[in-house]
Amino acid sequence: LDGPFVTHLVKLASRLDVVVVAGMFEAIAGDHRIHNTAVVVDRRRGLALAHRKRHLYDAFGERESDRFQAGTEDVALIDIDGFSTAVVVCYELRFPAFIQDAADRGAELLLVPAAWVAGPLKEEHWTLMVRARAIENTMYVAGAGETGAGFCGRSMIVDPLGVVEAGLGEAAGVAVGDVTKERLASARARLPLVEQRRAAARTPAAKS
Incomplete structure (x- = not known):
């Protein structure tokens, strides 16, 4: 380092x-x-x-x-320009609880550098899960996928309701998207999943 x-x-x-x-x-x-x-x-x-x-x-x-x-x-959080940000690497995108823990601790933006290996259905897995992690945590997700032989590419920026703001397909390049507190707050007001998970964690399970 x-x-x-x-x-x-x-x-x-x-x-x-x-x-x-x-x-x-x-x-x-x-x-x-x-x-x-x-x-x-x-x-x-x-x-x-x-x-x-x-x-x-x-x-x-x-x-x-x-x-x-x-x-x-566990996933550490860091402030980047006022956004509580989490970083995971590639295959870790497939572990929703790992990422949900970061969201429940305050993450608003998830960054995913990846060398996602190409293969049958792999591209679909990548695009589906980048959007799924955004929706289920109502947070922004930016996934940077390596391009070239053997890799999927498909870098993309997704908003807290799963809308793809920018994407690069198979090509290398620069994707630009807006990340705003207003959109984040609006999404979490309409779909309060994070707060509901926190509330459930604070409530003791009923005993039979």
């Missing part, structure tokens, strides 16, 4: 006055495996967050756990 890749991102974020979220492979001392890590680099704070992928891609005939060490932490 203190090597040349993150150092370059810090300089880039400062020069362009942006926040950068990027995936990287992080070495582990004394272990042949590595972490699949997403970093958040802030224009002013430098390296602000590192999320080590907790749910590894042992599915569809792949065994990511042979090469990677799983992280151990």
Whole structure:
């Protein structure tokens, strides 16, 4: 995390006055495996967050756990321009409870850097779940999908009611969408799922 890749991102974020979220492979001392890590680099704070992928891609005939060490932490929250933001990596999008926990703790925006491997129905899984995570948590979701041979692409920005604001299809490029507190508040007033889950968690289960 203190090597040349993150150092370059810090300089880039400062020069362009942006926040950068990027995936990287992080070495582990004394272990042949590595972490699949997403970093958040802030224009002013430098390296602000590192999320080590907790749910590894042992599915569809792949065994990511042979090469990677799983992280151990829940999804951390970070403030990005006034929005409580969560970051998960790729396959973790398939774990709704993992993401719901972040929403119930206050997440308003979810960022998902991904190298989503292409395959039968995989593109449909990606687009469906990006929208589903937005709807069931009434939060914005921005999924950045790697493009090129073997990957799905399909980067997209989805609003809290599941409306796709911007998408790139199979091509690399820049997607731009509006993320506003007004839209977030309106969605959560109309569909108060997060508050209802919080209320249910506070209410003891009835005893038979």
